[in-house]
Amino acid sequence: MNSKALIILGVVLVVITSIDLYAFKGIRLITENISPMYRQIATGIYWLFNTTVYLSLIWTVLNLDKFRLPEYTNIFFSISALLLMSIATKLVFNIFHGADDLAYMGSKVFHFFQNGSKVNPSGDTISRARFLTFVGAGLATIPLGAFAYGYTKGRFNFRVIRKNLSFKNLPKAFDGFKVIQISDIHIGSFPKGHESVAKAIEMINSRNPDIIVFTGDLVNNFASETDGWIEVFKNLKAKHGMYSILGNHDYGDYVQWDSATEKIQNLDAVKKANRDIGFDLLLNENRAIEIDGEKIGIVGVENWGLKPFPQFGDIDKANQGLGNVPFKILLSHDPSHWDEKVTDHKDMDLMLAGHTHGMQFGIEIPGIKWSPVQYKYPRWAGLYEKEDQKLYVNRGFGYHAYAGRIGMDPEITEIILKS
Structure with a gap:
């Protein structure tokens, strides 16, 4: 491990330990009136959990060179979910536990500068501190439960x-x-053979689709992630065909390859995996679908995103030969493409995208639609319209970076076209 990694590990451990120690102060406060045996049990469970987090973090740093390898993906993403759950839960707890300490310290500083006198805590300081700490403990169960649900069920709840x-x-x-x-299958993130994928495919087929479109990111990095999954996805069925495009992860740009040739071979294998599944992979190409002598166009571009993402998509090239087709569906992975380029092509009636995953975290209830990802991507989930053009952004089939989904379930979109 290099010195930079050691410094980062040291800083992170200091920060996390500081959070844990202050949270432990609160644990001691709310357990002070229970029997010593149960208090020791609570203490043991608390530090056993924290030790697991520390060891997981140390293991992660020691194995950073393996971060993007398929066989380690699930481990890294699970550790990130554990770490996020630990920090979020304790921060909520510490905010309330620390409120009384902050109030007391503020009062002490104020009185010191006011008259130099010492401040004695009021008689109800301990009871108030315990009350706030209990409130914090209760509220801390919200992120604890949310992350636990997101990891165990949310990421598979299609x-x-x-x-x-x-x-x-x-x-x-x-x-x-x-x-x-x-969109965004990220198949290497799923535990091998996990039954949720087959169930999702059954859900798709049960809708009896006319076409199925996949808007990119079949893998995280490596074509080998599809090993064992091709036969599962081959069960997808649609009356008028299945069409796909590439996403930013499919190009292998996040891996240090031994040679340019190796990277190209990996990309070729990703393309082959799309075709082996049964997708008609569109690389700045189009297809026309005809029913009763009438046609619509399916236009598929390679990935186009705001830099540093690659900008391989070429709408003009992809649109060649479809001049007389009255209605067109554009498949483009990144919704940034919509505002930057697509709205200038008025013949693209409907654009279908993905990429954002809804950040795998958010709130979507009547009257409220929010996720942190909206501060980077204005078009981040659902339907958007500009004049006669429409954009739909899918929230993603799989997951990436952390093994979980909270308030942002994996999505299968069913679009019914109406004239």
């Missing part, structure tokens, strides 16, 4: 979101045409 989208120029033969969209 939901179908149904949208009826009307277009003036949709050919009548396509009225009621059903498009199923999935």
Whole structure:
């Protein structure tokens, strides 16, 4: 391990230990009136959990060189979920536990500068401190429960979101045409053979789609992540075909390759995996779908994102030959493409994207739609419109960076086209 990694590990451990020690002060306060045996049990459980976090963090730093290898992905993402759960829970607890300490210290400083006198805590200081600490303990169960749910169930809790989208120029033969969209599979993040993936495919097929579109990020980095999964995804069925594009992760840009040739070979293998599944992979290309003599176009571009993401997508090239087709669906991985380029192409009636995952964390209830990712991506989940054009951003099939989803379930989008 190099000196920089050691310094980072040391700083992180100091910060986390400081948070833990202050939280432990609160634990001691709220357990002071229980029997010594139960108090010791509570203390033991608390430090056993923290020791697990410390050892996991140390192991992560010692094995950073393996971070992007498929066989280590689940371990790293699970550790990140554990770390986030630990920090979020204790921070909520410490805010309330520390409120009385801050108030007391503020009063002490104020009186010192006021008259130099000492301040004695009021008779109810301990009871008030205990009350606030109990409140903090109760509220801390919210992030604790949320992260536990996100890890154990949320990341596998697929939901179908149904949208009826009307277009003036949709050919009548396509009225009621059903498009199923999935995005950001990140198959290397799933435990090998996990039953949730097969169940999600059953959910898709049960919708009896006319077409299935996949808007990129089949893998995290390596084509080998698809080993054992191709046969599972081959079960996808659609009446008029399945179409896919590449996402930013599919290009292998986040890995140090031994040679440029190795990187190209990996990308070729990712493309082959798309085709082996049954997707018609569109690389700045298009296809026309015909029903009763009428046509719509499926336009697929390579990844285009705001820098430093690659900008391989070429709408003009992808659109060649579709001049007489009255309605077009554009598949583009990154929703940034919409504002930067797509709205200048008025013949792209509907754009389907993914990429953001809804940050795998957010709140979506009637009247409230929020996620931290919205501060980076204004179009981050759901439907957006500008004049006659529409954009739909899928929240993602898989997960990345941490093994969990909180308030942002994995999504299968069912779009019904209406004329």
